[in-house]
Amino acid sequence: STGTGTTGMEMFNLNFMFQPEPLESCPLEQGQSGGAIMASNSSDRSDRSDKPLDQKTLRRLAQNREAARKSRLRKKSYVQQLESSKLKLAQLEQELQKARQQGIFISSSGDQTHAMSGNGAMTFDLEYTRWLEDQNKQINELRTAVNAHASDSDLRLIVDGIMAHYDEIFKVKGVAAKADVFHILSGMWKTPAERCFLWLGGFRPSELLKLLVNHLEPLTEQQMLGLTNLQQSSQQAEDALSQGMEALQQSLAETLAGSLGSSAGSSGNVANYMGQMAMAMGKLGTLENFLRQADNLRQQTLHQMQRILTIRQASRALLAIHDYFSRLRALSSLWLARPRE
Template sequence: MEFYPGYLEDHFNIHKLSGTGGASPPEYMTSAAATQYAPAPLRMAMYERAPQQQQHHHHHHHQQQQQPQLQPALGMWSSEPYKVDSGGQATSGSSIMEPDAKFDHAGLDDDPHMDELETAGDADQGASKPKEKVMRRLAQNREAARKSRLRKKAYIQQLESSRIKLAQLEQELQRTRQQQGMYGGSNPGASLQRHHGGGSAGHFGFAAAGQMMMDPGVAEFEIEYGHWVDEQKRHTEELRSALQPGQATSELELEVMVQTGLANYDRLFRIKGAAAQADVFCVMSGLWRSPAERFFLWIGGFRPSEVLKILSPQLEPMTDPQSVAVYALQLTSAQAEDALSQGMQKLQQTLAESLTDPFAAPDAYMVGAVEKLKGLVGFVQQADHLRLETLQNMHRILTTRQAAKGLLVLGDYFQRLRALSTLWAARPRESAIS
């Protein structure tokens, strides 16, 4: 709907002439004018929509004329007590203003600037709160970084220890080859060939041309035994230093040393049992020991009763109950040794009979002989168990200081046997011609 430019002024003058009262439009107004005599908010809406409905050059002209006139009309009409709507009913000014107020409030709700203000307020409120989540995340990151550094450090240490162990294994392998060259010639398997019958190794299914390959389990045991010897030397020196007359070593420290020494012997017997599973002949013959040690060999090791005879004089003074207990232990060990020795003799006799049985089927005697040889592993394990049990019983009988001294004497005894073997191998040879 379009209005002529002087519409507002004309109606304003007519309203002034009509006075303050009258619920109906003036008599000289036409029906069209009465229809236009509507509530102020509706007319204001019409005035606001009018500029949008103008065409071309009338649009800006009408908008400039209508904008200054809206405020006076709104202030005047909102103060009137009654107006007449298009239906001819009287309406109060306050009720007429309600749609405009609701309309204005709805407009504020849709205003994008209000959303920006609310967002900024929420951001300020969030910034004012304690940043617990951020601090917790930072703490977690620091903890993860610390654990990562620890894992990296442990990995580097593991690599370094592996490198050192590899170097030690290479040294032990070189030393083993040198020892085999000293005792059995340049061939690494020469000593084993002598044990298995010299050049007749082919009868046992080993490599041809008189060569015999060393079992990997036996080679590993020889390296482990070299480490054990070094550990025993170190432990023996610790005991020697702790038992010096001027050294104030407590009983607790000596007890720890004694337990360490017993654990070392236990470890030796365990790795020797694993080597016996690989090659029981090598273990029983003592090829991994020095020649002087093999001279006193009994089922792959020392005789417990003989060790007690060596240790007893070195442990004086002992009380009478201790002397009686040590003597009884010596007798018990000797009886167990005799039982194992008789079992070994019985096994040898049975093995010889199975090999010479004239009624056995071809190759059947060999199968039976191999089965009987498996019993040798059990004898080695029982002999090592007797050795360890004897050492533990001596520890129970003696005091802590006496037990430490006994382990020191035993360690020196084996070291002197190995030194004797070295001297024997390095002795000057006389010419066979002279």
């Protein structure tokens, strides 16, 4: 071709580069053919400027292929790690079952092993595990009823049973707090992810209501107002309890630090020390009261929520609450079983 200044050999190379595959065709090939025509009509200067760009494109494509290959390898490795973690979890569950039969309880948090020797905290851990198992059965029954569009009367029986089950755990916690209030407040009977959101030995009622609103629509204006007022009153009660807890901690710290730096050994210092420890013990006695008030707030919020909602909305709310805490427990299991590098 003499009009474009392209030699015969260059035209042969271009035609060879963009020769279509004999067995299949695709839109990409059409685009390549169009590119060849444009190249044949371009000047020598354009050809010279296009070649480095083509090389860059080829390098970029090669890099992309390599990155995709590495990504597939990482994905395959991650899937294998998940499968390994799943096997480890199954083994842990078998060990837990054997331990229960032998009178030993392995905490659901995965970081403690306890012997059942009459200790109140350990007894509570076991009772809480049984409570969770019973709750799972009730929730499965409720989910089946909701999906089957059961009657309101049937749903009410199941919902009332679940609410009574919640009342039971609050009673059990009250008994356990008398034996070891620190164990209940610390949340060591819960999984690590649940402990991350712990407030005075349990969940924050106001935060739970915020999570539920989107799962309960459509709501009437009266229902929305009722839930908003319930959320605000719960928040106010939580703030008051939190402030009281902070004041107790500050007072307790000041009591324990009262005689720091004093000379040791004299009878007066010993008496002063014993007096301060007695005062500290008295202040610790109020911890149980804070925990009881927090659990009362949680219990009342659940029951008031049920009264505001219809029976079908209450059913969806209980399912959402259960699913939320189940996901927290599942997240903890994955975290504890994660591969360590």
